[in-house]
Amino acid sequence: MKRRNFLTNLGATTLGLAFLQDVKANGLNSAAMNFLQNAGAVGRVVVVGGGMAGTTIAKYLRLWGGAGMDVTLVEPNATYYSNIFSNMVLTGERSLSQLAFTYANLKSKYGVKVMNYSVTGLNPGSKSVTLSNGTVLGYDRLVLAPGIDFIPIPMSGSTMNREKIMHAWKAGTQTTTLKSQIQGMTNKDTFILTIPKSPYRCPPGPYERACVVADYLKNAKGGGKVVVLDANDKIQAEPVNFGNAFNVTHKSIVTYVPNAVISNIDADTSTVVTNLGSFKGKVINAIPSHKAGNIISMSGLGLNNSADARWAVVDVLTYESTAIPFVHIIGDSSSTTQPKAGHIANAEAKVCADAIIKMFQGLQVNQSPITNSSCFTPITKTTASFLTVVFRYDPATRKMMPTGAGVVESNGYNSHHYEDMLKWFNNLMSDTFS
Ligand SMILES: Cc1cc2nc3c(=O)[nH]c(=O)nc-3n(C[C@H](O)[C@H](O)[C@H](O)COP(=O)(O)OP(=O)(O)OC[C@H]3O[C@@H](n4cnc5c(N)ncnc54)[C@H](O)[C@@H]3O)c2cc1C
Known part of the structure; x- marks a missing residue:
């Protein structure tokens, strides 16, 4: 496959990698792929934050886990505006409305319950969260994906x-x-x-x-x-x-x-x-400098337990917090060796979804997850460059380590990469929100 076709498809192919691995491992046939059937996983998951990481995991918990998965997404906004491509809003090449995504598919296609509130309190003792309207939601597993906040x-x-x-x-x-x-x-x-x-x-x-x-x-x-x-x-x-x-x-x-x-x-x-x-x-x-979303950094629960105390350390086989059990942290808020980016947030969400489902099924979680990240970058109105990197779990260090040559940057910027950038964006956003 030509290099640029490979990269254009990279999003779509590696995004579905965990699913394909599952099919291979468990011999699932097409009938078993019907996500509304019960895959033997039964549990309540509350997902906090409907961005790149949270929306992906809510979708894939239901898609792969089936009808036994009771998934609620808590997100204050009815519309998500993509950060990716938002630099092009500054120059008038895109409008903000072209970067708007809703949770309609999550509800109608995947049966995720969406509640448009903020989570204001975490109560790991009672395995519940408190919402801005006072509602208390119980969970078996909690996924925090609140992105970032700033240090003024x-x-x-x-x-x-x-x-x-x-x-x-x-x-x-x-x-x-x-x-x-x-x-x-x-x-x-x-x-x-x-x-x-x-x-x-x-x-x-x-x-x-x-x-x-x-x-x-x-x-x-x-x-x-x-x-x-x-x-x-x-x-x-x-x-x-x-x-x-x-x-x-x-x-x-x-x-x-x-x-x-x-x-x-x-x-x-x-x-x-x-x-x-x-x-x-x-x-x-x-x-400004960043830190994990306020609900993590201000919870007082020690979830922000990385070396610089801004981020949440997780076990990257499951994305479960090393500080509080049954709480998983994905996307920009977590501290891993992977970059803080939308593409990798989508990949982390899938590894985490797969692990949570397996835990509900009483199965061992995948011991060799693979993730990848790509970023395309417009350099002018008609040219773009890109970088890409694939990570593989290293049991010795218990970290996701870059494979091969590590982070690879494109050989310059040109109009072909610009076209690929548009396809990559559509693939990624469609995999997340459609
Ligand atoms: C200019 C720019 C360009 C970028 N370009 C790229 C790119 O080319 N490629 C790439 O891969 N990445 C890119 N990124 C990075 C990417 O946007 C982020 O890494 C990604 O959005 C992180 O996903 P997330 O789910 O962790 O956070 P977000 O997508 O920020 O989602 C967090 C969500 O949590 C919600 N939330 C926060 N607190 C609470 C709470 N208490 N209760 C309920 N909900 C809450 C928020 O409302 C938000 O919807 C870019 C970012 C910027 C700023």
Whole structure:
């Protein structure tokens, strides 16, 4: 198979890998694939968070586990806006409504109960959660997939000016506000993008943002400046492709500054103060450091038990918390060797779904899970690059370890990869929400 066809299909094929392994292992025939039949798994699962990880696991618990699986998804919003492709909303190439997904299929096709509330309390002693409307839901297994929350950057200035500084790192109103700010720029203006120290969600995402904003300024405004203030010592993903993008394709626009640690943002003068000096811009897009979703980091239950106390450590055979039994954590909130990204969140959800079903069935969980991650990145309006990596469980370290050459970046960026990017996105979102 040609390399790019392979990568376009990678999402679809590896997304279904666990299912195919199951079919192989258990000799399931097509009749047994009817998800509404009882697969012998009986249990109540509450899933918290209807993003890339939570929606996928809710679907696959029912699809693979069958009618005996009582699955409730708790998510405050009726519509999910995809972060993936949200950088293209900033440049007008996509609208936010094109990135909107609902839970209709989850309910009608898979029989998942969806409750549009937030979870406000975790009660592992009674194996229950409390919702924002006061409802208490009991579970046999709880899956937490609340994504990320932020650690605020020190900021001075009036409230009005401070509120103008967007992160736009969760797609929604911040995305459209930042879009308006960028569209208000002229070719004399500077866009400042700050990148937090790793780990943060979507390693290539900020560099992608710098590229598409630079491309937009060049084409729509005839110039302008993009200053990238990176708290890391180097580009965190696709160093060759982004290096070329910054030094060749967007050379006249982008200035990349590594090791830039922010001490303050003065919102009144629109100035970012760092250890390397002060940088003034017309628009400041400040992405703060991340931590696990608040329900984890503020629960007081010790779920955020990683070395830097921001993330939740899990056993990657099951994604069960190492701190609290019967609680599983998937997606960006968990601390694993895998990146914080939507594609891998989808894969983690499937490994976790498979493990929970097997535990309900009284079977041994898969001892050699495989996951993969891919990120496609628009570099201009018509070209894209990508990275991909496959992880395999290593029993010696009990971690997911990259296989082969590790993270592989595409050999440059071009229009073919751009077309593949569109197919990859459709595959991934359809596997998650359809
Ligand atoms: C600009 C940008 C570009 C990106 N591009 C890519 C890409 O190309 N490829 C890729 O793989 N990834 C990409 N990502 C990363 C990807 O979007 C995230 O890694 C992914 O969404 C993580 O999934 P998640 O389910 O952990 O979190 P989310 O998708 O953020 O979902 C979390 C959900 O939990 C809900 N929630 C939170 N707290 C509660 C609570 N207390 N009760 C109930 N519900 C709650 C939230 O409302 C939300 O719906 C990108 C991210 C950004 C910002």
